[in-house]
Amino acid sequence: MAITVVGSVAFDSIETPAGRRERCLGGAATYFALAASYFTDVRVIAVVGEDFGAAEQAVFEKHGIDTRGIERAAGKSFFWEGSYLENLNEAKTHNTELNVFGAFEPKIPDAYRDSEFLFLANIDPVLQRRVREAMPGVKLVAGDTMNYWIKDHKAALLEVLRGLDILLINDTETKMLAGNNNLVKAANAVLAMGPRMLVVKHGEYGATAFFSERSFAKNGTGPSKVFLPFRAPALPLSEVVDPTGAGDSFAGGFFGYIASQKELTPATFKKAMFYGGVMGSFAVERFGTERLAQLDPQEIEERFALFRELSHLE
Amino acid sequence: MAITVVGSVAFDSIETPAGRRERCLGGAATYFALAASYFTDVRVIAVVGEDFGAAEQAVFEKHGIDTRGIERAAGKSFFWEGSYLENLNEAKTHNTELNVFGAFEPKIPDAYRDSEFLFLANIDPVLQRRVREAMPGVKLVAGDTMNYWIKDHKAALLEVLRGLDILLINDTETKMLAGNNNLVKAANAVLAMGPRMLVVKHGEYGATAFFSERSFAKNGTGPSKVFLPFRAPALPLSEVVDPTGAGDSFAGGFFGYIASQKELTPATFKKAMFYGGVMGSFAVERFGTERLAQLDPQEIEERFALFRELSHLE
Numbered sequence: 001m002a003i004t005v006v007g008s009v010a011f012d013s014i015e016t017p018a019g020r021r022e023r024c025l026g027g028a029a030t031y032f033a034l035a036a037s038y039f040t041d042v043r044v045i046a047v048v049g050e051d052f053g054a055a056e057q058a059v060f061e062k063h064g065i066d067t068r069g070i071e072r073a074a075g076k077s078f079f080w081e082g083s084y085l086e087n088l089n090e091a092k093t094h095n096t097e098l099n100v101f102g103a104f105e106p107k108i109p110d111a112y113r114d115s116e117f118l119f120l121a122n123i124d125p126v127l128q129r130r131v132r133e134a135m136p137g138v139k140l141v142a143g144d145t146m147n148y149w150i151k152d153h154k155a156a157l158l159e160v161l162r163g164l165d166i167l168l169i170n171d172t173e174t175k176m177l178a179g180n181n182n183l184v185k186a187a188n189a190v191l192a193m194g195p196r197m198l199v200v201k202h203g204e205y206g207a208t209a210f211f212s213e214r215s216f217a218k219n220g221t222g223p224s225k226v227f228l229p230f231r232a233p234a235l236p237l238s239e240v241v242d243p244t245g246a247g248d249s250f251a252g253g254f255f256g257y258i259a260s261q262k263e264l265t266p267a268t269f270k271k272a273m274f275y276g277g278v279m280g281s282f283a284v285e286r287f288g289t290e291r292l293a294q295l296d297p298q299e300i301e302e303r304f305a306l307f308r309e310l311s312h313l314e
Numbered sequence: 315m316a317i318t319v320v321g322s323v324a325f326d327s328i329e330t331p332a333g334r335r336e337r338c339l340g341g342a343a344t345y346f347a348l349a350a351s352y353f354t355d356v357r358v359i360a361v362v363g364e365d366f367g368a369a370e371q372a373v374f375e376k377h378g379i380d381t382r383g384i385e386r387a388a389g390k391s392f393f394w395e396g397s398y399l400e401n402l403n404e405a406k407t408h409n410t411e412l413n414v415f416g417a418f419e420p421k422i423p424d425a426y427r428d429s430e431f432l433f434l435a436n437i438d439p440v441l442q443r444r445v446r447e448a449m450p451g452v453k454l455v456a457g458d459t460m461n462y463w464i465k466d467h468k469a470a471l472l473e474v475l476r477g478l479d480i481l482l483i484n485d486t487e488t489k490m491l492a493g494n495n496n497l498v499k500a501a502n503a504v505l506a507m508g509p510r511m512l513v514v515k516h517g518e519y520g521a522t523a524f525f526s527e528r529s530f531a532k533n534g535t536g537p538s539k540v541f542l543p544f545r546a547p548a549l550p551l552s553e554v555v556d557p558t559g560a561g562d563s564f565a566g567g568f569f570g571y572i573a574s575q576k577e578l579t580p581a582t583f584k585k586a587m588f589y590g591g592v593m594g595s596f597a598v599e600r601f602g603t604e605r606l607a608q609l610d611p612q613e614i615e616e617r618f619a620l621f622r623e624l625s626h627l628e
Contacts, residue, residue, distance in 0.1 A: 183518065184552040204497065205519035208550060231547040231625050236522060238498040270627050311545050312626055313584050 002066075003259045004112045004138075005032050006045040006131045007121025007248075008101060009052070009070060010078035014287060017085060018241040024288030025056050027078060028121035028144065031245035034292045035252025035279040036119075037063035038300055040259040043112045045069035045131065049076040049100045059293055068109045073100040088240050089203050106131050113137070117259040120164070121248065122146050125156040132163045140264070142166035142255050144247070150177050161194040168199040168251050183208075187229075197269065199254065199276070201247055206234040209273055232273035233311040235281040235303070242287045246280045249292060253279025278303045316380075317573045318426045318452075319346050320359040320445045321435025321562075322415060323366070323384060324392035328601060331399060332555040338602030339370050341392060342435035342458065345559035348606045349566025349593040350433075351377035352614055354573040357426045359383035359445065363390040363414045373607055382423045387414040402554050403517050420445050427451070431573040434478070435562065436460050439470040446477045454578070456480035456569050458561070464491050475508040482513040482565050497522075501543075511583065513568065513590070515561055520548040523587055546587035547625040549595040549617070556601045560594045563606060567593025592617045 007029030013022045033042045043066035048056075052072065060067045078101035082091040106127055118135055120128040120143035128143060143164050149157050150173060157177075161167065167190065171183060177193075178186035183200065190198050191212035198210045209230045254276030261268045278300060285291045321343030327336045347356045357380040362370075366386065374381045392415035396405040420441055432449055434442040434457035446455060457478050463471050464487060471491075475481065481504065485497060491507075492500035497514065504512050505526035512524045523544045568590030575582045592614060599605045 182552060182554075184550045187550075188552075202519055205516055206545070210550075228620070228623060229550050231520070231550070233545040233625075236498045236501075236524075236543050236545070238496060238502075240496075267628060274627065306542070308627065309542060311547075313588065313622065314581060 001116040001139075001259050002041040002043055002112075002114070003036055003117040003119055003255060004043045004045060004069070004108070004115040004135065005029050005036070005119040005121055006106050006127070007032065007119075007123055008078050009044065009046040009048050010080055010101070011051065012079075012244060012288060013081040014242055014244055015083035015085060016088070016240075016242050016287075018239070019287070021242075021287040023079075024290075025059055026080065026244060026288055028123075028245075028248040030059075030289060031248035031283065031292065032119060032121055032252040032255075033060065033065045034063060034289055035249040035283070036256030036259070037065050038279075038295060038297065039253070039256030039275070040117075042066065042256070043069060043109075043115060045106050045108060045112070047071045047073050047100050047104045049073055052077050059289065062293070066111070069107065069112055071107060073103075075100045077101070082244075084243055088243050091244070108134050116140070117142075117255065119143065119251065119255050120160065121251075122149075125149055125153055125160045128160045129156065129163065132160065140165050140258065142168065142251070144168050144251060145173065147173055147176060158193060161190075164195045166197045166199065166255075167195040168201065168247070168254070170201045170203070170247070174198070174200050184210075184229075199273070201250060202234070204234050204236070206232050206277060207250065207273060208232075209269060230270050230273060232270075232277050233307060234277050235307065235310065237281065237284065240284045243284050244288065245292075246283050249283035250276040250280035253277075274304060274307050275300075277307055315430040315573050316355040316357055316426075316428070317350055317431040317433055317569060318357045318359060318383070318422070318429040318449065319343050319350070319433040319435060320420050320441070321346065321433075321437055322392050323358065323360040323362050324394055324415070325365065326393075326558060326602060327395040328556055328558055329397035329399060330402070330554075330556050330601075332553070333601070335556075335601040337393075338604075339373055340394065340558060340602055342437075342559075342562040344373075344603060345562035345597065345606065346433060346435055346566040346569075347374065347379045348377060348603055349563040349597070350570030350573070351379050351566075352593075352609060352611060353567070353570030353589070354431075356380065356570070357383060357423075357429060359420050359422060359426070361385045361387050361414050361418045363387060366391050373603065376607070380425070383421065383426055385421060387417075389414045391415070396558075398557055402557050405558070422448050430454070431456075431569065433457065433565065433569050434474065435565075436463075439463055439467055439474045442474045443470065443477065446474065454479050454572065456482065456565070458482050458565060459487065461487055461490060472507060475504075478509045480511045480513065480569075481509040482515065482561070482568070484515045484517070484561070488512070488514050498524075498543075513587070515564060516548070518548050518550070520546050520591060521564065521587060522546075523583060544584050544587060546584075546591050547621060548591050549621065549624065551595065551598065554598045557598050558602065559606075560597050563597035564590040564594035567591075588618060588621050589614075591621055
């Protein structure tokens with residue numbers, strides 16, 4: 001079933017210990033869409049400038065991603081320049097040019113309106129909310145955010161959270177959002193803000209899913225176990241070429257897998273956590289979207305099996 | 315089968331956000347021995363002062379721990395005072411008094427010499443090596459160390475590593491020991507120093523086992539899978555009362571389980587990683603050894619099942 005994703009499509013100049021690339025195709029919606037495209041139909045809402053050409057368009061088309069919602073505006077696309085020279089876990093931003101993204105007004109093509117799944121990538125919560133409200137018929141809504149919105153736009157963000165089923169953020173963002181340094185307490189506080197499921201991404205240590213009382217993930221084995229979290233591993237990697245987009249790729253694998261399943265059972269959400277890790281692990285193997293854009297389904301299944309072997313007894 | 319452990323038996327004064335305790339029974343060998351005692355016979359080599367009385371002795375005896383190797387010396391026992399007020403992951407040391415531990419000369423009772431398993435807890439590597447060499451007949455030797463020995467006593471430590479089968483340390487120690495900031499590369503470098511298995515403890519994120527070419531953990535499913543690491547979760551806890559001894563309790567659960575098994579297969583080592591996490595999770599629930607000293611086998615099996623449910627698909 002189709003996912004509509006709203007977020008950035010951008011160009012990134014990236015420097016890591018492995019090298020440097022100028023103006024790679026990037027943006028949260030791009031990473032998300034590519035990762036999810038291996039599992040289900042994906043439709044993108046974004047805005048790009050005149051520098052978004054046939055080569056970039058072709059990356060989406062090759063993966064069957066619907067780009068009718070990518071508006072072409074006069075000017076240049078969102079541009080980000082950053083490096084990870086000292087710490088692969090944290091980008092140092094050198095330059096951000098919003099360009100056409102600064103006046104982004106998401107427009108939802110009619111052809112997208114029957115989407116059953118909606119992903120609100122990391123953008124201004126005012127826009128996230130507008131898209132959410134314009135698509136009241138979706139079955140499941142997931143979203144991302146970041147420290148900037150948590151710190152300075154909390155009221156708008158809290159309104160988005162009330163309309164979210166699943167929130168995906170990292171440890172620091174979870175603790176900041178809840179104002180609590182214990183991850184479990186912080187997660188419960190975030191669940192009380194709206195989402196029925198919170199996925200906390202731990203970078204190289206994997207991710208933990210927390211479920212609320214209103215969760216779709218009740219496992220039915222007894223009241224004491226209803227809220228048991230679920231922890232998925234990350235692949236220990238001897239080289240991370242470029243961490244950019246790892247979180248968005250996690251979200252794409254996670255939500256893409258969910259959208260591909262007929263039934264939303266606890267098993268669905270747990271396997272989705274593994275597929276999130278799988279797609280995140282591919283994303284960082286090369287610069288930008290290079291690796292994500294070149295996968296075949298068998299590689300994905302092989303890596304899923306590796307994640308299982310890495311973490312399962314017997 | 316019996317484990318001999320050499321290390322500290324001490325008194326700790328501890329302050330955490332949950333409160334303060336004066337002069338709890340502590341020390342790496344104490345935590346290790348208590349955790350391991352739920353799985354197998356444990357024999358302790360340590361030195362204590364005249365302040366180690368009947369109450370402390372009773373804690374060991376209640377768990378069937380052999381204390382004939384705990385030497386009583388004139389003076390006071392090793393004493394440590396620390397707090398975790400700002401960061402539960404890192405102790406702030408306020409006072410360390412080595413006391414009788416400063417002149418510790420491990421003496422191995424004859425009754426310990428048929429031990430098949432040896433654990434070298436975190437002490438001066440010169441002493442670790444001496445005990446290792448005095449027990450040449452053991453089947454498996456595991457050990458711990460810390461940043462202090464890595465930084466300032468590396469030559470002596472490297473000699474210990476050559477005689478170790480399994481080393482258990484944390485992320486920072488692994489990277490420091492190897493001089494490499496990538497965990498996988500650092501782990502491989504540490505394995506080249508001697509151990510056949512390296513267990514890297516990630517605190518609240520669990521632990522990862524890395525296996526060397528000479529590993530006993532070959533899984534026999536093909537050359538490409540021989541060296542696949544194994545990742546065990548930690549329990550997401552809404553309250554950590556006192557983190558002291560978590561790593562030693564992990565080691566006790568881990569090595570105690572291994573010593574309780576007839577065959578050392580890959581499955582044994584993987585399950586041992588889970589039992590390590592289980593015992594670590596109990597240790598932090600109360601101050602000092604309070605919780606570890608009061609477990610029953612059913613609680614341990616229930617928590618093991620919880621760890622499995624927390625991390626396994628289906």
